Amino acid sequence: MSYSSDVLIVGAGIGGLSLALRLAAKGYRIRILQQREPPLPVYRPEIVQPAALQALAELGLLNRLAAKAVARVDTFQFYRIGGTRLSRVSYRILEHPYPYTLIGLPHHTRRVLLDSLSAHSSVHIHWETRLTGVLRQGSQVLGAKAIEGGQEQEWHAPVTVGSDGCRSRFREALGIDCRIKSYRNAFLGILLRRPLDGDGNGELDGAVHYYLGRGEILACFPCSSTTLCLLFMVPACAPQTIGGQELSALKNRLCAIAPALDEPLNQITSWEQVSYLAPVRVRVARWVTDGATLMGDAAHACHPHVAQGVFQAMEDSRVLAKVLETCFTRGDFSARALAPYEVTRRPVVERLQRVADEYAWLWETKNPLFTWLRDRIFRNVGQAPELLQRIVAIEAGIETKPLTLVERLQALGIAA
Numbered sequence: 001m002s003y004s005s006d007v008l009i010v011g012a013g014i015g016g017l018s019l020a021l022r023l024a025a026k027g028y029r030i031r032i033l034q035q036r037e038p039p040l041p042v043y044r045p046e047i048v049q050p051a052a053l054q055a056l057a058e059l060g061l062l063n064r065l066a067a068k069a070v071a072r073v074d075t076f077q078f079y080r081i082g083g084t085r086l087s088r089v090s091y092r093i094l095e096h097p098y099p100y101t102l103i104g105l106p107h108h109t110r111r112v113l114l115d116s117l118s119a120h121s122s123v124h125i126h127w128e129t130r131l132t133g134v135l136r137q138g139s140q141v142l143g144a145k146a147i148e149g150g151q152e153q154e155w156h157a158p159v160t161v162g163s164d165g166c167r168s169r170f171r172e173a174l175g176i177d178c179r180i181k182s183y184r185n186a187f188l189g190i191l192l193r194r195p196l197d198g199d200g201n202g203e204l205d206g207a208v209h210y211y212l213g214r215g216e217i218l219a220c221f222p223c224s225s226t227t228l229c230l231l232f233m234v235p236a237c238a239p240q241t242i243g244g245q246e247l248s249a250l251k252n253r254l255c256a257i258a259p260a261l262d263e264p265l266n267q268i269t270s271w272e273q274v275s276y277l278a279p280v281r282v283r284v285a286r287w288v289t290d291g292a293t294l295m296g297d298a299a300h301a302c303h304p305h306v307a308q309g310v311f312q313a314m315e316d317s318r319v320l321a322k323v324l325e326t327c328f329t330r331g332d333f334s335a336r337a338l339a340p341y342e343v344t345r346r347p348v349v350e351r352l353q354r355v356a357d358e359y360a361w362l363w364e365t366k367n368p369l370f371t372w373l374r375d376r377i378f379r380n381v382g383q384a385p386e387l388l389q390r391i392v393a394i395e396a397g398i399e400t401k402p403l404t405l406v407e408r409l410q411a412l413g414i415a416a
Ligand SMILES: Cc1cc2nc3c(=O)[nH]c(=O)nc-3n(C[C@H](O)[C@H](O)[C@H](O)COP(=O)(O)OP(=O)(O)OC[C@H]3O[C@@H](n4cnc5c(N)ncnc54)[C@H](O)[C@@H]3O)c2cc1C
Pocket: 010, 011, 012, 013, 014, 015, 016, 033, 034, 035, 036, 037, 044, 045, 046, 047, 048, 049, 106, 129, 130, 131, 132, 163, 164, 165, 166, 168, 169, 170, 187, 277, 278, 279, 280, 295, 296, 297, 298, 301, 302, 304, 307, 308, 309, 310, 311, 313
């Protein structure tokens, strides 16, 4: 059997679904291939930044996300492990219609997009369908092959979009050169129920709490009115080796850093309640080729310290939808016709990747001198309102201009 559509999308993540929504609204016929998901839930917080909230509002979806089990958070507190508060960061200083974040589990945003897509009869999602290769004629990509119901089928479309995440099989099938950077640290994700009387109680209140030490980070995120999600940094390793360690040792360490977690952590009795999350950075030689393009993590996965994967995937979809409209008008889906998408988006995400790598280096450092420097930066920034506003705007996805040299010197306390 073979299928056809105007656009074929591989991967029903945030990027693929938001692109489908934008194109379906313009009347295009879309098919999406989505492989079987692993059955285990992923315990990790997903911060939806102000810029992503604005994008969701433009799609008429913000209220639907806000109605899910998510937490509205505008304050991030940073502490030195075993020491004092380094700084308090409030999103309320932003001049933006949405000066806050929504934090929930990753499937909430995706669910909102899926629900909205169900109103479009021109969109067909092939669930449990795993991409196996691309269809080509010369240099032109004509679609893809995938296993559906145990059989390999063909999907034909004038343009195929690879939105299948950082380990993109589509990117590999296109033969696009790619460098995947694995970081030296990974994170353990743990979901906890918050005690009902937790408000105003340190890490259990309505703010995000980060604890930074020497080569150690614990972050506590409210994920709804009743849940809290922890991320604890560990050295990157094979996920199986984590399960071989003492769970009690992990819980003791978390309680030593944030004593209010003592009681909620009683809920954690097995490693199955802990997710192992290893961030990667993806850099590819090109995003577009004749008849095909990459988006989201498949094109530019970034270290999650900047927490902008959702917004950047949505922003790809906004720019790509516009470029594709022009391609349809001209009947031209060549790499040259698709290039404006890459030209617009690549510099922005590459700048963000550099910022994220700086954060990963500075926040995670074990070196006593750099730890001292990091703490000094957090303190200085917390006391410099204009600088703080710039940094929060970058984190929120509102500003793309990186910090200037003078701003960096201000953060170090060298310039006024
Ligand atoms: C630890 C961690 C924390 C993070 N925290 C945040 C945060 O707080 N805020 C934020 O904005 N971002 C965060 N991110 C990043 C964010 O999750 C991603 O950037 C975002 O999900 C990318 O969306 P995507 O649609 O490009 O890819 P994905 O969400 O990865 O979606 C890809 C889809 O393709 C499917 N797929 C894969 N291979 C195939 C195949 N062969 N055939 C068919 N389907 C396939 C997958 O099953 C999946 O559904 C975090 C990432 C990590 C690792």
